[in-house]
Amino acid sequence: MEKTIIDFCLEYARSKNVDYAEARAVDTNNEEMVLKNGFVDAYAITVDSGYGVRILANGGLGFASSNKWTKQEAEKIVNMAYKLAKNARRRDKITFLEEEIVNTRWKVKQEQKIEDISSEEKIKKLLEVDKVIMSQKINVVARMLTCLTTLTEKYYVNSEGSNISSFVPKVNVSAIGITVVENGKTEQLPFKQYGYAGGWEAFKRWRIEEDLAKEVKVLQRLIREGKVVKPDKMDLVCGSEVTGIACHESCGHPMEADRILGREMSQAGRSFIYPGGPFWIGTKIGSDLVTIIDDPTVENSYGYYLYDDEGVKARPRYLYKNGLINEFLQNRETAAKLGTRSNGASRSINYDMESIVRMANTYLQPGDMSEEEIFKDVKHGIYMHSFTEWNIDDVRFNQRYVGREAYLIENGELTTPVVRPTIETSTLNFWMAVDAVSKKIVFESATCGKGDPMQGSPVFTGGPMMRLKGVFIK
Amino acid sequence: MGKTEAIVKKGKTLGADEIIANTVFGEYRQSRFSNNQIDIGVAWNDFTTNVLLIWKKRVVTTQIKNFQNVESILKQLLKLAKVSQENPMYGGVTQDKFKYAKPAVDKAIRYVEDPSKYIYQAIDAAKREVGKDIISGGVLSTKFEQVFLVSSEGPEGQDERSGIELSIRVFSQRDASGHGVECNSTLKDFNPVRAGEKAGEIAKLAKNPRAGKPGKYDIIFDPLFFGNIISVYGSMGSAYSVLIKMSVFANKLGKKVAPEIVTIQDNPDKQSVNHRIFDEEGAAVKKTAFIDKGILKTYFHNTSTAKLFKTKTTGHAGIVMPIPWSLEMEPGNISKNEMFKEVKKGLYLTNTWYTRFQNYVTGDFSTIPRDGIFLIENGEIKQSWKQIRLSDNILKILENITNISQERQQVHWWLEVEPPSLSPYVLARNIQITKPE
Numbered sequence: 001m002e003k004t005i006i007d008f009c010l011e012y013a014r015s016k017n018v019d020y021a022e023a024r025a026v027d028t029n030n031e032e033m034v035l036k037n038g039f040v041d042a043y044a045i046t047v048d049s050g051y052g053v054r055i056l057a058n059g060g061l062g063f064a065s066s067n068k069w070t071k072q073e074a075e076k077i078v079n080m081a082y083k084l085a086k087n088a089r090r091r092d093k094i095t096f097l098e099e100e101i102v103n104t105r106w107k108v109k110q111e112q113k114i115e116d117i118s119s120e121e122k123i124k125k126l127l128e129v130d131k132v133i134m135s136q137k138i139n140v141v142a143r144m145l146t147c148l149t150t151l152t153e154k155y156y157v158n159s160e161g162s163n164i165s166s167f168v169p170k171v172n173v174s175a176i177g178i179t180v181v182e183n184g185k186t187e188q189l190p191f192k193q194y195g196y197a198g199g200w201e202a203f204k205r206w207r208i209e210e211d212l213a214k215e216v217k218v219l220q221r222l223i224r225e226g227k228v229v230k231p232d233k234m235d236l237v238c239g240s241e242v243t244g245i246a247c248h249e250s251c252g253h254p255m256e257a258d259r260i261l262g263r264e265m266s267q268a269g270r271s272f273i274y275p276g277g278p279f280w281i282g283t284k285i286g287s288d289l290v291t292i293i294d295d296p297t298v299e300n301s302y303g304y305y306l307y308d309d310e311g312v313k314a315r316p317r318y319l320y321k322n323g324l325i326n327e328f329l330q331n332r333e334t335a336a337k338l339g340t341r342s343n344g345a346s347r348s349i350n351y352d353m354e355s356i357v358r359m360a361n362t363y364l365q366p367g368d369m370s371e372e373e374i375f376k377d378v379k380h381g382i383y384m385h386s387f388t389e390w391n392i393d394d395v396r397f398n399q400r401y402v403g404r405e406a407y408l409i410e411n412g413e414l415t416t417p418v419v420r421p422t423i424e425t426s427t428l429n430f431w432m433a434v435d436a437v438s439k440k441i442v443f444e445s446a447t448c449g450k451g452d453p454m455q456g457s458p459v460f461t462g463g464p465m466m467r468l469k470g471v472f473i474k
Numbered sequence: 475m476g477k478t479e480a481i482v483k484k485g486k487t488l489g490a491d492e493i494i495a496n497t498v499f500g501e502y503r504q505s506r507f508s509n510n511q512i513d514i515g516v517a518w519n520d521f522t523t524n525v526l527l528i529w530k531k532r533v534v535t536t537q538i539k540n541f542q543n544v545e546s547i548l549k550q551l552l553k554l555a556k557v558s559q560e561n562p563m564y565g566g567v568t569q570d571k572f573k574y575a576k577p578a579v580d581k582a583i584r585y586v587e588d589p590s591k592y593i594y595q596a597i598d599a600a601k602r603e604v605g606k607d608i609i610s611g612g613v614l615s616t617k618f619e620q621v622f623l624v625s626s627e628g629p630e631g632q633d634e635r636s637g638i639e640l641s642i643r644v645f646s647q648r649d650a651s652g653h654g655v656e657c658n659s660t661l662k663d664f665n666p667v668r669a670g671e672k673a674g675e676i677a678k679l680a681k682n683p684r685a686g687k688p689g690k691y692d693i694i695f696d697p698l699f700f701g702n703i704i705s706v707y708g709s710m711g712s713a714y715s716v717l718i719k720m721s722v723f724a725n726k727l728g729k730k731v732a733p734e735i736v737t738i739q740d741n742p743d744k745q746s747v748n749h750r751i752f753d754e755e756g757a758a759v760k761k762t763a764f765i766d767k768g769i770l771k772t773y774f775h776n777t778s779t780a781k782l783f784k785t786k787t788t789g790h791a792g793i794v795m796p797i798p799w800s801l802e803m804e805p806g807n808i809s810k811n812e813m814f815k816e817v818k819k820g821l822y823l824t825n826t827w828y829t830r831f832q833n834y835v836t837g838d839f840s841t842i843p844r845d846g847i848f849l850i851e852n853g854e855i856k857q858s859w860k861q862i863r864l865s866d867n868i869l870k871i872l873e874n875i876t877n878i879s880q881e882r883q884q885v886h887w888w889l890e891v892e893p894p895s896l897s898p899y900v901l902a903r904n905i906q907i908t909k910p911e
Contacts, residue, residue: 033558034794036563036717036718037717037718039559039560039561039562039563040532040533040558040559040560040561041533041561041563041794042533042534042535042561042794043532043533043534043535043554043555043558044534044535044536044794045534045535045536045550045551045554046536046537046539047536047537047539047540047547048537048539049539049540050539052518060512060514060515061513061514061515062514062515062516062517063514063515063516063517064516064517064518065517065518065519066518066519066520067519067520067521067522067539067540068519068521069540073519077517077519080517081517083515084514084515084516084517085515087512087515087588087590088511088512088513088514088515088590089512089590090511090512091511092509092511094513118557119554119557119558120557123557123558123559141719142717142718142719142720143718144718176718176720177718177719177720177834179719179835186719186833186835186836187833188719188832188833188834188835190720190831190832190833190834261508261509262508262509262609262611263506263508263513263611264508264611265508265609265611265643265645266508266610266611266612266613266641266642266643266653267613267641267888269827269844274648277648352518352520354514354516388831388832388833389830389831389832389838389839389840390830391828391829391830391840391841391842391863392828392842393828393842393844393861394827394828394842394844397861398842398861398863398909398910399910400840400863400865400908400910402832420832420838424863424908424909424910424911425910425911426910429910429911449889452504452506452613452888453504454888454889471911472911
C-alpha cells in the first residue's frame, strides 16, 4: 500500500467541484486450503492491494478503483469517479450527512499471530479435524473442509478530514457437504461456518473437532431413529443457530435503510418496512421479549469493526426493541434522506466495491430463563437446534426454516429425533410468538450476501434459545 | 503475453513440475439505478494473473496483482507446494495442442461512454407498457477483458471477452412487479427496450395480487426462472460437485434423468456473455452435451476429474474445479402461447430467488418465486398471486417436464442465474407449492 497515492487521490479529488470525496486502500494477504475427502486438494495464497475512490458531485455518486499503484493510474481513477458522479444527472440530489472527523488507528489483537503459523501447521490442524470426523465409525462418504486466514490492512481518508488506519486478522473454517450414508439413506450437513476476528487461537475457542464429530453422530441418529412430525400447531424451541438466522433474515435485512429506500430493489429486494407503509419506527413487530441488536463491536466477532468504511464510529444498533421497530441500519446517504445520523453500518468487502449498508453481528438479546425452564413448560413441541434449508422473500416477510438437528419435546423432555421439521411463517407471526428467551447466548458465523457485484460480508448471527408458542410446524 | 510467458518460464526454472499462468486485464463498468434514477456509476480496472503450480502432485495457486515481485511470489508458492501434501486425485493438466476459435469480442462495448441512455430506454419501454407511475431499479454492466494464457504443458492462447447486461425490475404497485433481463456479448445485438417491455408487461399483469394457495400445480417457468433451475443442474453437473456429494447426479451417468425432450448443454460460444475460447488449463471449449435426450451424458471435467472418471477433459477447468460456462436448453416444438393452452389449472412463474437445499444428494429444496406469479385456468391467466414458495425436489422437476417452448432467451442475473443460460419456457407437472401459515 502506498499511502501517498491515496493522499494524492483525495487531494486531486478535492481540487474538483466535489461535495464529498473519499479514498480507501485495502491490502489483503489470504491463505486458503481446501481439504477434500481427507486430502489437500489445493492451497492458495493471494496478496491483493488496491484502492477505490468515491465522489459525490452535483448530487450524483461515482466510484472507481484499480490495483495499479501509479500516480498516473490514480489520476485516471479520480477522473473516472468524478465523471461517473457528474453523469448521474439525478432529479433528487444525493447528499451525505457530515459526520465527526476521526483521526485514528485501530487493530484487532491476536493471541497467537496468524503470521507465525506455518502452512504445515495449518494443514496439520485441518487434517486433525478431518481425522476426528472419520474416527466416529460412521460411514461419512464425503466431506470438504476449507480454512481461510486473512490479514486486512486499510487506509481511509475523506474530504471532511478523517484519516483512519486499521488492521484486522480473521480466520474462517467451513465444513461443506458432510454426508452420512446408512442403509441406503443419506443425511447431509450442507454447510457450516466458523469465523473469528483475531489470531490462530480461534481453534481453541471453536472446538471444531468435537462439534463436527457431534454433527455426524446426529446425521446417523437421524437416519436410524428420525421420525416425521405430524403437521400441527405446537410450541417451537429454537436453538441459537435458528434464533440467529431468524434475527439476520427477518430483522437485520429488512432494517437496512438502503433497502427500505429501494436502492437494492432489483437484486436483494425491498423491505416490508417502507415510508408510508404499515410498519415503521414504533410499530409492533414482536412480543415484548424481542430485542434484536446489531453490534459490530462484539470482541473477536466475525463481523467486528470499530469504524465503518465511511469513517463513522461503530456502535450497537437496537433494531427491534421490546417488540417494537426501533432503529434502521444507516450510512451517510440514507441517514441524510431519512433525517437522522449514520450509525456506522457502511461496509465494503474490498477496495473495488462501493460500501453499502450491512449488518455486522445480529443477535437476540438474552432473557432470564434457563434452557431447562424453557423446555419444562412444553407439553408437545419441537426443539430445532440447527437448520438446513432456509429462505425468505425479498421483502423479508415470508420465511422458512427447516430443522437439521431437531427433536420432539414431550412433557418437557427431548425424546425422538425429528426429520426436517419445517416452520413457514411471516415475520410478524414469528416474532409475536416468542414467549421465552434463555440467559445463555451463543454466536454463529455466516457470510451475508448483498450488493451487485455480490459482496459476501462476514457476520455473526446467534443469540439465546427462544420459544415460540403455538406455531404451525409441518 | 510476454509477462504471462515469463511467469511460466520462471516457475519452471524454480522447479515447478507444471505451471499455468492466466492473465486477465479487465475493465468493468456499471450503473446502478433505483426509483427511476441512477444511484451510482462504478468503474473498476483489474490486472490479475492466476497461477496454478504443481510440484510432485501438490497443487497450489495464487493471484498475482503486483507484477514487481513476481519471482518472490513464485518462490513463496513453490515453498508452499513443498510443505503441502500430495493430492492423489490430481491427474495432470492438458498437454494437448489446440486450435482455438477466433475471439468473439465486440470492442465497441469497451467504449460505451454513457451507459445511462440504455437504462432510460428500458425505463421508458416499461412506462409504455404500464404507465408513467412505475418505480424501477436495476443495473447495467459492461465488461471488456483481455486474456493471456500460457501453460508449461503446451497450450498458449489469447482471448478477448466482452459483455453488456441490463437487469430491470419494474413495480406497478408496491407488491406487483416484473423483472426483465437483456444480456449479450455484442452491443449491436443488445436491446434494452426488450428487457423494459418484458418487466413492464409482467408488472402490469401482476397488479392487485392475492395470497396464493398451497397445492400441486402444473407450472410454466419463464426463461428467467428456469435459468435459475438450469444453473443448479449445471453446478451439480460439475464432476467436483459429484465427488463431494453436492449433486443429485452421482451414479447417474448414462441413465435417464429426464424425458426425451430434454437436452441441456454447455456452449460458451460467441453470443454468450460468458463466451470464451479456452478454459483455465488452456483446453479449447466446445459445445458439451450434458443431458442429451433425457440421458445424463457427462459431467463437466478438467483433466484431473476426467482421469478419475476415465474420460477426457470437457474443457471446463476453472482455477481448481471444473465449472460450466454457459448453459443452454434445446428448444421444444410448441410456442409459448400453445404451452399455456396445455394448462388446465396451473401457475406461470416469472422469476425466483433464494434457492436452498436440505440435501444435495436427494435434491429436496425450496425457492421463492418473485415478481409476477399467475394462476392459469384453461390456458389463460386468471389471477395474480403473491406469497408462495416452490417446495419440491430438483430431480422431480426435471423428470416432470412435459413441454419446452420454441422461444428461448439469454438470461443472466445477479447470483440467481449464474452461469448465464439460453433458457426456454418450460412446463413441468405436479409441482408442490407451499405458503406461510
